[in-house]
Amino acid sequence: MSTALEIEKSVKQIRKTIPSHVTLLAAAKTRTPEEVEAIIQAGVTHIGYNYVQEALPFISKIGAKAIWHMIGHLQINKAKITVENFDIIETVDSWKLALTLERHCEKTQKSMPVLIEINSGREENKTGLFPEKVEDLVVQMSGLKYVQVKGLMTMGPRFGDPEDSRPYYQTTYKMFEHLRKLNLPDTTMEYLSMGMSNSYLVAIEEGSNIIRIGTKLFGER
Numbered sequence: 001m002s003t004a005l006e007i008e009k010s011v012k013q014i015r016k017t018i019p020s021h022v023t024l025l026a027a028a029k030t031r032t033p034e035e036v037e038a039i040i041q042a043g044v045t046h047i048g049y050n051y052v053q054e055a056l057p058f059i060s061k062i063g064a065k066a067i068w069h070m071i072g073h074l075q076i077n078k079a080k081i082t083v084e085n086f087d088i089i090e091t092v093d094s095w096k097l098a099l100t101l102e103r104h105c106e107k108t109q110k111s112m113p114v115l116i117e118i119n120s121g122r123e124e125n126k127t128g129l130f131p132e133k134v135e136d137l138v139v140q141m142s143g144l145k146y147v148q149v150k151g152l153m154t155m156g157p158r159f160g161d162p163e164d165s166r167p168y169y170q171t172t173y174k175m176f177e178h179l180r181k182l183n184l185p186d187t188t189m190e191y192l193s194m195g196m197s198n199s200y201l202v203a204i205e206e207g208s209n210i211i212r213i214g215t216k217l218f219g220e221r
């Protein structure tokens with residue numbers, strides 16, 4: 001576990017290496033309340049969780065002091081509680097999920113920014129849409145009233161050498177630009193969420209403006 005001072009140092013170090021338009025998101029899975037509190041104290045306002053249940057105690061305690069991102073695969077039966085608690089969902093990858101989210105948003109008249117998760121490495125065992133399926137989903141979702149597509153997210157295959165991630169980030173950026181040019185109604189390509197502890201600099205070079213960092217902020221899990 002990292003101390004508050006160590007976390008503050010890590011935040012400063014990372015901020016030094018990234019341009020100011022890039023959002024630093026803390027990927028907080030498995031971290032203690034003290035660590036999450038320290039990240040807020042260090043000025044990080046975007047926090048991501050993979051599981052709703054893990055996030056809930058933090059959201060109820062910290063609430064509006066942070067912006068809460070769902071960054072894990074979202075099951076249909078968790079759509080309601082996610083809509084009720086999160087500010088942005090980065091992992092929409094099916095029409096069924098989009099429609100379920102829309103239904104829950106409509107009940108509370110809450111609009112929900114979402115990103116489409118793209119499986120840029122076309123990995124069979126991973127979540128996210130294969131690149132060739134993304135446009136159809138985004139077009140279909142542009143008709144939704146409450147769920148609003150604001151960009152793309154990708155994980156990409158994991159490598160030791162961050163250079164190996166570059167082609168997958170390029171694929172995602174190309175899709176991002178392509179979708180932007182379609183000028184779909186109620187759809188914007190504002191956010192491109194890609195890059196983690198070992199690959200965020202490459203991701204930023206390839207157009208990322210949200211980096212999701214766990215290990216480099218908090219230490220090894």
Ligand SMILES: *Cc1c(COP(=O)(O)O)cnc(C)c1O
Nearest residue numbers: 027071196197212213214215216
């Ligand atoms: C854990 C996680 C991260 C951060 O990974 P690190 O390598 O620890 O920085 C980013 N995105 C998602 C979706 C994650 O689950």
